[in-house]
Amino acid sequence: HVQLEESGGGSVQAGGSLRLSCERSGSNARFNTMAWFRQAPGKEREGVAAIFTGGGAPVYADSVKGRFALSYDKSTNTVRLQMYNLSPEDTAMYYCVAALRPDYVVANKPLARARGYNYWGQGTQVTVS
Numbered sequence: 001h002v003q004l005e006e007s008g009g010g011s012v013q014a015g016g017s018l019r020l021s022c023e024r025s026g027s028n029a030r031f032n033t034m035a036w037f038r039q040a041p042g043k044e045r046e047g048v049a050a051i052f053t054g055g056g057a058p059v060y061a062d063s064v065k066g067r068f069a070l071s072y073d074k075s076t077n078t079v080r081l082q083m084y085n086l087s088p089e090d091t092a093m094y095y096c097v098a099a100l101r102p103d104y105v106v107a108n109k110p111l112a113r114a115r116g117y118n119y120w121g122q123g124t125q126v127t128v129s
Contacts, residue, residue, distance in 0.1 A: 002027040002119055004096045009124030016128070017084045022096030022121055024077040031098040033106055034072065034079045037114045038092035038126075047111025048094070049081060059110055063089075086128045096121035 008020040024031065035050035049070040051058045058070040069082040079096065097117035099106050106116035114120075 002029060004098060004119055004121035006094070006096045006121040006124040009094060009126050011127040011129065012086055014087050014128055016086050017082070018086065018126060019083065020081040020094055020096075020124060020126075022079045022081075022098075024098070029100055030077070031100055031119070033099045033102045033110055033117070035097050035110055035117065036070070036079075036081050036094055037097055037111075038090075038094045040092040043092075045114055046092075047114065050110035051079060052110075061111055083126070086126075088128050090126060091128050093123040093125050095123045 003026045005023050005025055008018060010018060012018055031053055033050060033052055036048045037045050038048050039045040047061055048064055049058055049060050049068055051070050051072050053072050060068060067085045071080050097114055098119045099117045103116045105112050
């Protein structure tokens with residue numbers, strides 16, 4: 001049974017940094033695509049950053065470009081989202097998601113929608129004040 005285990009959320013002041021981690025457990029199956037989505041109360045879910053584990057540069061939402069950095073560690077099957085210069089607008093529940101075999105949208109626009117991802121973590125709260 002594949003699970004995604006998130007860690008690293010918390011509260012920080014504006015301008016601060018946090019790092020989120022997401023580790024796969026329960027299976028040796030390799031995800032093709034891993035990403036972070038976030039959702040704030042009263043707002044639509046937003047794709048933040050995605051990475052194709054086979055290679056290639058991460059993809060970022062315009063709202064986080066230059067402030068967030070996504071990396072994939074093949075040895076531990078972990079994705080890490082380093083977040084810098086956080087603002088209150090970044091406050092949200094952050095979800096790690098993954099796809100074993102991405103559909104067309106995930107393969108071409110990995111931040112467009114979350115429902116193309118087969119696996120979800122439970123979410124980790126990020127609060128910026």
